[in-house]
Amino acid sequence: MYIVCHMMSSVDGRSLTDGWHLDFASPCYEETAASFNADAWLCGRVTMQEISHAKDREYPRGLAKSPLPRTDHFAKRDASQYAVSIDPKGRVGWKTDTALDSHIVEVLAESVEDDYLAHLQSIGASYLFGGKDDVDLHRVVETLGRELKIDKLIVEGGGHVSGAFVNAQLADEVSVLLMPLVDGRDAHPSSFEVAMDKWQKPSYLKLESVEKLDNDVVWVRYTRKK
Incomplete structure (x- = not known):
């Protein structure tokens, strides 16, 4: 599987876009992301909750009448594209099986509530x-490739998820759209974040291309040094 981490960043490396007031930023990001023609796109829980338009843990209770087995469940194996949600505790309250025209695949920890599994099945x-209790990304990637035949995966954030893929040496390519502004807020996360107790080593990259886009956006693409 070929894995791309595709992020949008200020010049000083910040990834949260609130307060930027750049109407071209999101269309630019979506257009460049689509150019990868990935079989699946992946985001963390916070991003997926925004996409779902649901409150935290907003799903019915009482659906599970007995304990459910902790075995993988694939309701669809022939989707044109998959939306992979890293959500260990099962907090995203999806209303349907689709996110942005892509079939939803929740990545969970075995400690998740039975009612959440029953809700996803429903x-x-x-x-x-x-x-x-947590998520092993190597295991996740192996399962996605084996069960759903995913050949190209694009990781779209947030910063902790992208940082985890890079830290695990799973990102074949790092793609960054540099927006023409300096954010400057020290409380805002960077595009790639790793907790110190999980950090392993720097990830060294090889520059593949630099492209100037409209509106003074610069698209920088790197591959991982083997």
């Missing part, structure tokens, strides 16, 4: 388990 969404 709406026709898929899910897989990434570990007992």
Whole structure:
């Protein structure tokens, strides 16, 4: 599987766009992301909650009448594209099995509530388990490739998810859209974040291309040095 981390960043490396007032930023990001023609796109829980338009843990209770097995569940194996949600505790309250025209695949920890699994089954969404209490990204990538035949995956954030893929040496390519502004807010996360207790080593990159786009945006693409 070929994995691309595609991020949008200020010149000083900040990834949260609130207060930027750049109407061209999101269309530019979506257009460049689509150019990768990925079989699946992946985001973390916070981003997926925004996409779902649901409150935290907003799903019905009482659906599970008995404990459900912690086995992967794939409701659809022939989708044109998959939306992979890294959501270990099962907090995204999806209403349907689709996010932005892509079939939803929730990545969960085995400690998730039975009612959440029953809810995902009831709406026709898929899910897989990434570990007992947390998510092993290597296991997730292997499962996606084996079960859904995903050949290209684009990781679209947030910064902790992108940082985790890079830190795990799973990102074949790092793609960054540099927006023409300096954010300057020290409380805002960077495009790639790794907790110190999980940080392993720097990820060294090889520059593949630099392209100046409209509106003074610069698109920089790197591949991982082997």
